[in-house]
Each structure stands twice: as structure tokens, then as C-alpha cells.
Amino acid sequence: MNLKLRLERLCDNRSWVRLHFSDGTTLTGRVLRLGHDYVEMESYGDFDKPNGRDYSKHLVPLNLVKLITIESSSFADAERQRLSFMSQADSSQESFPEIEK
DSSP: OOHHHHHHHHHHHTOEEEEEETTSOEEEEEEEEEOSSEEEEEEOOOTTOGGGOOOEEEEEEGGGEEEEEOOOTHHHHHHHHHHHHHHHHHHHOOOOOOOOO
């Protein structure tokens, strides 16, 4: 199946995915939107750096994506991190960017 078609289906459900790049790096997040030549994702930090877990949005050019992982046990941890971030944002009443709930 074409990578873009697969991402389009995942975008409808705002599914968790891990994008793999040719240099060996990865990005784990929820797919928000798929453009003509890019994918927009939101992530809640890098699990390799536990002290730097912040919310961020990414626009990734599709030509940089080598492959995707669509099911992983680490996605449950990523969802827990998202829910933790959301609860902290609700309790602190600070001004955070608009987050899809």
C-alpha cells in the first residue's frame, strides 16, 4: 500500500505512528493532517530525553519518511504522556496552544 494512502487512513482516526527517517532517527506522534507533500503530527516529547517532554507540532516532508510503524507497545506510553500533559495543562490553567482532545 502506498505510504501516503496509509497515512491518509491513519489521519482520519488521529492514530499514533512512528515515522522512520533514512538517517536512523524516528518521530513518534499522532497524525493530524496530511498535505500534498507533508504530514503534520503532534508529539509529546522524546522518550530518550525524559526531562524534555514538551508538546510540539511537526510538519514533515513526505520525501524524508522512509517507513512508518503503525502498531507498537510504546504508543500506549505515548498516549499516557499525552493524557498527563493534558491533565497538567488543565490543572495549571496556563495558556497552552490549541490541543486536539
